[in-house]
Amino acid sequence: MTVDSAGAPAEERVRAVVEAHRADRGALLPILHDIQAEFGHIDQRTVAVLATELNISRADVHGVVSFYTDFRSEPAGAATVRLCRAEACRAVGAERLVTQVEQVFGVPVGQTTPDGSVTLEQVFCLGNCALGPAAQINGRLYGRLDEGRLMDLLAEGHA
Incomplete structure (x- = not known):
């Protein structure tokens, strides 16, 4: 241990x-x-x-x-990105965002990048429906995301 x-x-x-x-x-x-x-x-x-x-x-x-999805059996990456996939976010592009982010990081939702920098997770409502697509980065909520803005937030150290 x-x-x-x-x-x-x-x-x-x-x-x-x-x-x-x-x-x-x-x-x-x-x-x-x-x-x-x-x-x-x-x-x-x-x-x-x-x-x-x-x-x-x-x-x-x-x-x-x-x-329970809040528990993990392996360490998370340095940044944990929880992408909302509820209906309100889906209606404004969440699925496209999920696909783009999976491609950028090279791992599907539910996994951590090989270098341990990012863990991608999915949730089915962050309560930010009016500002979708929404995500949480290390517990902080963001709305109106696209791939560029999400990547900028991670690069700027918001993770």
Whole structure:
């Protein structure tokens, strides 16, 4: 298992997160959110530790991690671009934007570029319907995007 920023083995840190939530009802989701926030992803070794600590199967933990799109099993790229594919954005060119961005980065939505610079994700509404096509770049919302503006935002360091 990896080492965290304080130099402690990550397994110990995972157990500490579990301990902080042990008395909580339905503790798995808050635990996963805390681990994701701290480590950036939830790898298979973490799944095994959580299963042991919570006395549930690895399949149960993995099922939750794989079901919710906010959890990832591998580290994200330096920039995470979440492209809206809901109807309002589709009506104003979101699908064209998705196709262009996939071509520019050479990876389909749901993957990270080989150099780790960008992770492309899809969402089905960012609540920015009047300003579509919309996307989130590292949690910040942008509207009225086309390929050029999206690439400019990434180049300008908005990522």
